[in-house]
Amino acid sequence: MPVAPDPDLAIVDLLDALQLTIGLHDRFGHFHAAVPLAPDGTVVSLTVFAGHDHDISAALAHAASLAAIDAGYDLFLLISSTEHDQREVREADIELFHRVRSGFGAAGVEIIDWVLTDGETLRSMACTCGVSWGDPRWLAS
DSSP, X not given: OBOOOOTTOBOOSHXXXXXXXXXXXXHHSSEEEEEEBOTTOBBOOOBEEOSTTOOHHHHHHHHHHHHHHOTTOOEEEEXXXXXXXXXXXXXXXXXXXHHHHHHHHHTTOEEEEEEEEOSSOEEEHHHHHTXXXXXXXXXXX
């Protein structure tokens, strides 16, 4: 479902990403999204996959299609709200995060983070895995 983002919406640090994740969770419950960002952090577009049959692969496929169409889509934030307890680190999530960052990175596309929530706990896979992108504000926040 395409959601018209506020034209002033920007994700410049982890706190912004967490706030967006909470807001989308409050609106949709279960969802996945790949959020393309301009270099200054402005949200370029926002498509939310909120069907219970959707998983992160729907958002990843959407990101790949955007990146293939326009070279300007080269910075993405992944966000998900699922039933998985985020107090527990899942090896499958760590493996997927590294695989996605590597695969997209090979095509010149940066996945800055994958923020997950279960509605009560938030998890940044970038913080969990100790990786960051070029902006030092990300992990510092």
